[in-house]
Amino acid sequence: MAPPKPSLELLRALTDENVLRALMSEARLTRAEIAARTGISKPTISDSVQRLSGAGLVVDTGERTTGRGRVGSYYALGPDLGAALVAGVTQHRVTAEAVDALGRVRAREELALGPGAGPKAAADALATAASRLADRVRGGLRTAVISAADPVDRTTGRLVRLPDAPFLIGDLDPPAALAAHVVGPVHVDNDVNWAARAEHTDGRARDADDFVYLHLGEGLGGAVVSDGAVRRGHHGFVGEIAHLWTPGPDGTAMPLTEVFAALGLRRPGSTAIDVDALRTRIAPGTARADETRTALARAVGAVLEAAVSLVDPRLIVIGGEWGPDLVDTVADHFARSPRPVPVLPATLTEPELTGARLRAVEELRALIVSPTRPAHPTASD
Template identity: 50%
Template sequence: MDVAKPSQELVRSLTDEHVLRALMRHRRMTRAELAAEIGISKPTAGESVRRLTERGLVADTGERTPGGRGRGRVGSYYALTPAAGVALAVTISPGGVVAECLDVFGDRVARAGRQIERPARPSQVSAALREAVEEAGKAAEQPVRLAVVGAADPVDRTTGRLVQLPDAPFLVGELDPVAILTPYAQGSVLVDNDVNWAATAERAARRLDDFAYLYLGEGLGCAIVNDGAIRRGRTGLAGEIAHLVTAGPGGRATRFIELFGELGLRRSGSTAIDVGRLLDSDRAERDVIGAAVAGVIAAVIALADPQEVVIGGSWGPVLLGEIEAATGRLPRRVPLRATGLTGDPVLSGVRAEALDRLRAEVTAAG
């Protein structure tokens, strides 16, 4: 049977893609270096560079290799142009809005931030989001191809809207980041929950395919990673653990979020957990909190069967000892550990996704 040969157009397209990705890895290369890196002939590499130059994606940097006097021909260095564009990496949290522009090399070329007052209202957050994104985009001085957003609120997976659930600790009302950011990005705007992005960063750092990421901070959340993928549920609200029934003071059944009200550990006028007061709580209160978290973990194990449970957030890792002691009494147990990530794991996850999408768009444009 005759095997169909790929068309010339397909071969050229694949070659251009390989050239673009090589330049993303090495920043600048000669045609001879591109040929050796990709495994193609020098004329083929030269033709690809010519096509990409005509499309405005690649340009001669003006730099030359040493040549002459027995050292061979002088080679020209080529690199991606600013037309490759940048990606917006955005986080929306009680700490404020942060907007970063990343280029195809993963370098941050611009950053802007805005504070948010509490309680956070949609109009205020919308204004802060627009201001931060506009400032970062202008500072980048390159086309913004797409945006990726991490938000400290439940996210409707179909629309990308932030959804207010009962006892939500951050945003009062609903917010539509897709509609807000679409005027600032040429392409797609992807929005997801902050805990999912933290779990994405955890998975990349540890190369885990099955685990639960339990976020314990001002708010409460959980991300389930199964077979290497985040499980978001039908509407995107999987992992919203605040209303799980667990053990409260004296072993009495209570909703997880209500436990902190009963212990006097909520911020004034809010359902947000007062992390400072929680960390100053006495041993008895910590044991109660550890038992409540263990009840949540029991439910996660029963439903998701994770390989391990990772504890993140501003107070979860600090109470790991109390949580481990309580989970030791469960009929089913899996290893627990505190996240090893430092800095801002949510922004790390958002950055990684934004960079992957930017590189994919640039190669597609090529």
């Protein structure tokens, strides 16, 4: 609404940003290359490089051009600009990486969590991984992006328990766990949302600005991408679909999670789905496999129809431990609905880390370009 105030300082900042962004997309460039790439004149680039060198944001790598003509000097981003922490937390392990502004993974840590490990163990492992990574990268960890296999409260970043959804990791507070090892902002979201982001940028949904990602595993979750961005909703619970009304095996309406209870596919004493039992039950050749497949496809199909009504996706991507196994049956069923859209299985491996990494690099770059302003001025993810 309010346009920025014009000033010469704004121009200079814009020039510097152009130079930095150029060096973020290519590791080393001469001033002439930066000028050609940005369309800004050589003298102006020289000024900017000098400024940025003085501030330590850019350094002469010592490398020189070869070939015809005068030798040029290569410049690169400074070595002390730090890294972003990317971490995935599941009930089984903590996987953490340090990525730099060029998107390169500089270090990786993986810590297993014993069976039955609680949120305390997860928090400790997260802190340990962060501490080790912080020691291994110059400039430290300037921001963190965390993927968790549980719903995340958007405003606090804490994991939360929702009715009728399994609480796999438990009461974890990533921003608190990382406070000592990460200087800047910590962004937390659930794995399904990050996976959707990965599919949007690198995967099946590359040219779809509106799609739905469905995760069918121990838990049931979805992610919504609208107008090119993952939408999280007010609390951050978009895609928590356990209680969506669906047709049960006998035709009566029931919440999605109850369908699994009715089919005897939940783990005892839990709302988590027994993935092994489910897979053997729908394996070809098993008695009444088709019946189970049909019941599941009807329920999942109702979720897709709800998504069509409320999100209007261009396509639907199905991931998770057992989701891709059922894609064909679901797609067949769904194709007979009033407004079907294509249904595709997910293909990326570690999609949640890929998505989180994308966001981390974006955030780190924004911090470098203008330390005062965040990457997403409006949406606080």
